[in-house]
Amino acid sequence: xxxxxxxxxxxxxxxxxxxxxxxxxxxxxxxxxxxxxxxxxxxxxxxxxxxxxxxxxxxxxxxxxxxxxxxxxxxxxxxxxxxxxxxxxxxxxxxxxxxxxxxxxxxxxxxxxxxxxxxxxxxxxxxxxxxxxxxxxxxxxxxxxxxxxxxxxxxxxxxxxxxxxxxxxxxxxxxxxxxxxxxxxxxxxxxxxxxxxxxxxxxxxxxxxxxxxxxxxxxxxxxxxxxxxxxxxxxxxxxxxxxxxxxxxx
Numbered sequence: 001x002x003x004x005x006x007x008x009x010x011x012x013x014x015x016x017x018x019x020x021x022x023x024x025x026x027x028x029x030x031x032x033x034x035x036x037x038x039x040x041x042x043x044x045x046x047x048x049x050x051x052x053x054x055x056x057x058x059x060x061x062x063x064x065x066x067x068x069x070x071x072x073x074x075x076x077x078x079x080x081x082x083x084x085x086x087x088x089x090x091x092x093x094x095x096x097x098x099x100x101x102x103x104x105x106x107x108x109x110x111x112x113x114x115x116x117x118x119x120x121x122x123x124x125x126x127x128x129x130x131x132x133x134x135x136x137x138x139x140x141x142x143x144x145x146x147x148x149x150x151x152x153x154x155x156x157x158x159x160x161x162x163x164x165x166x167x168x169x170x171x172x173x174x175x176x177x178x179x180x181x182x183x184x185x186x187x188x189x190x191x192x193x194x195x196x197x198x199x200x201x202x203x204x205x206x207x208x209x210x211x212x213x214x215x216x217x218x219x220x221x222x223x224x225x226x227x228x229x230x231x232x233x234x235x236x237x238x239x240x241x242x243x244x245x246x247x248x249x250x
Contacts, residue, residue, distance in 0.1 A: 054096060058083050061094055061101075072120050072127060080147060084127060089114035091127065091145060106143060108154055111135050113143075117162070121181050128167070128182050130160050142167055144182035155182060 054076045061083065062071055070086040083094040094101040106113040113131035120127055129143040140160040144153045155178060158171030166179040177185040
């Protein structure tokens with residue numbers, strides 16, 4: 001009969017707990033690797049815009065917003081990775097990486113501005129905003145929000161109108177023009193053409209009426225000379241009757 005060995009029993013008893021600990025550590029390591037791989041895949045998808053889950057996430061966020069919300073742009077690349085929208089008169093940004101949304105205020109000397117219209121620039125680099133000053137409802141403001149730098153810049157204030165070329169600001173009789181990118185346009189210089197003043201000493205020769213075109217023009221009237229009247233004729237001497245002459249002869 002084999003003798004009982006305490007050292008051998010001690011070693012065999014520790015095998016099972018050590019195996020369980022090693023297995024648990026392996027599971028944790030595999031979980032960390034999977035999480036890291038998912039994060040890498042997400043960033044790769046943001047860089048190239050190929051992740052389907054990102055598009056589904058933005059669609060779900062859009063569906064949760066009120067119907068009157070204006071969605072301006074959805075960017076899935078790594079440099080921008082955000083969605084921009086207008087809600088309750090404010091510009092908002094939803095960050096895809098942090099899964100958080102926050103408002104982008106328009107701060108200008110303590111004035112409170114409410115967005116009337118907002119448009120994405122043609123090159124997708126900025127948002128052009130027309131806002132109403134709540135402290136003075138007769139004044140509008142034109143702002144430019146640059147997406148890359150998160151900078152809100154005031155272009156001007158006054159009476160702001162949209163034009164075919166971009167935007168127009170009228171204030172105190174002066175006008176500023178901006179294109180759809182938010183860049184100021186210089187107005188063309190006005191040239192004044194001198195107007196010839198007609199000479200009042202010369203009579204204006206009017207053309208003949210249309211109904212008389214093609215007909216020979218009437219000769220110009222000659223100046224009339226004063227007609228000389230002939231001198232009065234001397235009265236003829238009356239002839240004496242023949243009887244008187246015969247009587248005188250006798």
